[in-house]
Amino acid sequence: xxxxxxxxxxxxxxxxxxxxxxxxxxxxxxxxxxxxxxxxxxxxxxxxxxxxxxxxxxxxxxxxxxxxxxxxxxxxxxxxxxxxxxxxxxxxxxxxxxxxxxxxxxxxxxxxxxxxxxxxxxxxxxxxxxxxxxxxxxxxxxxxxxxxxxxxxxxxxxxxxxxxxxxxxxxxxxxxxxxxxxxxxxxxxxxxxxxxxxxxxxxxxxxxxxxxxxxxxxxxxxxxxxxxxxxxxxxxxxxxxxxxxxxxxxxxxxxxxxxxxxxxxxxxxxxxxxxxxxxxxxxxxxxxxxxxxxxxxxxxxxxxxxxxxxxxxxxxxxxx
Amino acid sequence: xxxxxxxxxxxxxxxxxxxxxxxxxxxxxxxxxxxxxxxxxxxxxxxxxxxxxxxxxxxxxxxxxxxxxxxxxxxxxxxxxxxxxxxxxxxxxxxxxxxxxxxxxxxxxxxxxxxxxxxxxxxxxxxxxxxxxxxxxxxxxxxxxxxxxxxxxxxxxxxxxxxxxxxxxxxxxxxxxxxxxxxxxxxxxxxxxxxxxxxxxxxxxxxxxxxxxxxxxxxxxxxxxxxxxxxxxxxxxxxxxxxxxxxxxxxxxxxxxxxxxxxxxxxxxxxxxxxxxxxxxxxxxxxxxxxxxxxxxxxxxxxxxxxxxxxxxxxxxxxx
Numbered sequence: 194x195x196x197x198x199x200x201x202x203x204x205x206x207x208x209x210x211x212x213x214x215x216x217x218x219x220x221x222x223x224x225x226x227x228x229x230x231x232x233x234x235x236x237x238x239x240x241x242x243x244x245x246x247x248x249x250x251x252x253x254x255x256x257x258x259x260x261x262x263x264x265x266x267x268x269x270x271x272x273x274x275x276x277x278x279x280x281x282x283x284x285x286x287x288x289x290x291x292x293x294x295x296x297x298x299x300x301x302x303x304x305x306x307x308x309x310x311x312x313x314x315x316x317x318x319x320x321x322x323x324x325x326x327x328x329x330x331x332x333x334x335x336x337x338x339x340x341x342x343x344x345x346x347x348x349x350x351x352x353x354x355x356x357x358x359x360x361x362x363x364x365x366x367x368x369x370x371x372x373x374x375x376x377x378x379x380x381x382x383x384x385x386x387x388x389x390x391x392x393x394x395x396x397x398x399x400x401x402x403x404x405x406x407x408x409x410x411x412x413x414x415x416x417x418x419x420x421x422x423x424x425x426x427x428x429x430x431x432x433x434x435x436x437x438x439x440x441x442x443x444x445x446x447x448x449x450x451x452x453x454x455x456x457x458x459x460x461x462x463x464x465x466x467x468x469x470x471x472x473x474x475x476x477x478x479x480x481x482x483x484x485x486x487x488x489x490x491x492x493x494x495x496x497x498x499x500x501x502x503x504x505x506x507x508x509x510x511x512x513x
Numbered sequence: 514x515x516x517x518x519x520x521x522x523x524x525x526x527x528x529x530x531x532x533x534x535x536x537x538x539x540x541x542x543x544x545x546x547x548x549x550x551x552x553x554x555x556x557x558x559x560x561x562x563x564x565x566x567x568x569x570x571x572x573x574x575x576x577x578x579x580x581x582x583x584x585x586x587x588x589x590x591x592x593x594x595x596x597x598x599x600x601x602x603x604x605x606x607x608x609x610x611x612x613x614x615x616x617x618x619x620x621x622x623x624x625x626x627x628x629x630x631x632x633x634x635x636x637x638x639x640x641x642x643x644x645x646x647x648x649x650x651x652x653x654x655x656x657x658x659x660x661x662x663x664x665x666x667x668x669x670x671x672x673x674x675x676x677x678x679x680x681x682x683x684x685x686x687x688x689x690x691x692x693x694x695x696x697x698x699x700x701x702x703x704x705x706x707x708x709x710x711x712x713x714x715x716x717x718x719x720x721x722x723x724x725x726x727x728x729x730x731x732x733x734x735x736x737x738x739x740x741x742x743x744x745x746x747x748x749x750x751x752x753x754x755x756x757x758x759x760x761x762x763x764x765x766x767x768x769x770x771x772x773x774x775x776x777x778x779x780x781x782x783x784x785x786x787x788x789x790x791x792x793x794x795x796x797x798x799x800x801x802x803x804x805x806x807x808x809x810x811x812x813x814x815x816x817x818x819x820x821x822x823x824x825x826x827x828x829x830x831x832x833x
Contacts, residue, residue: 219652229676308524323534392828482681
């Protein structure tokens, strides 16, 4: 007590000095955060109400015209359809496969680690390079996929309509066929992402207490399914929330595969014209910055909304 | 084992699909164009001597060559000498397909330069991220100052903004500053890692205050404490973050695609591969797959050597 009374000035002095150094330590980060993250969001917001182009001296305010276009033009309708098809397909399947693989790998113990390593490879590999590899695999005539499928011709596989059709008239062009294009891109997205989800689930599984399983068994949960439903799934709740959010955000950002397959136009009949590609094409290649900014704002809105839902769920400490 | 056989079956099926494009990529990088076209030769190809047609076309013997070589083939007429020279050229231009593919990968495009650019960009991004993020993280974790909550709130808000999403306004700002097609454009947007600040703050919270107080007693400035006391304690977390950052930026295609147009000297490995794909014809499948293999290999090898660390690093975002 007396010590504090005796030295009021030095303590205040120390506090002030600490505050000063704290500000100087955070200053560079703070400045960059504002310049690189916040200012661009504002720039995009402002420009989305204009018809600005790089190189033009002036621009006009066009009100909400850019946004109106987004919701009326058929190109953008295709953009939304492609983006949501991709997200709605890739997220549940890659999360489901991730969980499935994690459960299998986990139950195998140490031998399972080899699968873990293999399934994680696509996460590490440069996606653009792998997209090109997939493009060769899916090449209509010399690709491995169609060659393998042709190998099934003349066997009982021909009973399946898909094979019967393929053997008679040739197998699909995959990337050149508008009925298949977006699904192929989805497939590659799943191929690339499920290993990541698996690893996150594996981390979640190691933290589930053994006793919980014993307790569940005592309570009559005899089958593996019952144990999963009553113990594993609820315990993995927080992991699931996180895995779903991060998969969604990554899925929204799909670009590399689309650009590698169709540098012009985003797929046959624009069937794979996703938002990131639209921002790239409209905003950067065609210099239509107003409309590009409007898509950017919409994109940010989706992503922020998703993350906020996740944070809200985590804060409620979901165990559903 | 017998009980688990179905699990292995399922996981092995997955393994085949996961590894197929890697298998094809490496295999094509070994094969001759003919073997790729016909889909023969197994994994390594037959590795028969092949003649590089472009090399022969470039070294077609002309009049002067025939005159110069007349002494060596004494007693032959012009066409005889020409035929002998042609045979020599073909011998000089023939090589194993694997040598052809990999030498073409490095000579057709400045692949070495691309790889070097990749290293320069990823390493500078990482170093700057650390220089900016560590002091801020330390201040947020260990220093008391007015406004700390606000700064941390800003960090949490900025976590919502993916840099790829604001690529368009960032591009406009860089273009206005005349910075497109520079190393700066490749590095600057990534210099602030809000995630890095958040992660390191969480880590620094666990460092005991006594350690810092002792350093202060010794008369260290706050900045010196960051680098000489906090940094050494943070090595494991930093290593994980390094992997996270380096993998992301080595593999990144979207951002370099936007800010680097045409200037090959600045191409990062994915851009170089993309360029290769753009101007290659069918006979370039081999060299192109060799390029892809060269680009993908460093990270894959590093991953196989230090799996645990890599999985920790890549799934870092799971620690949120």
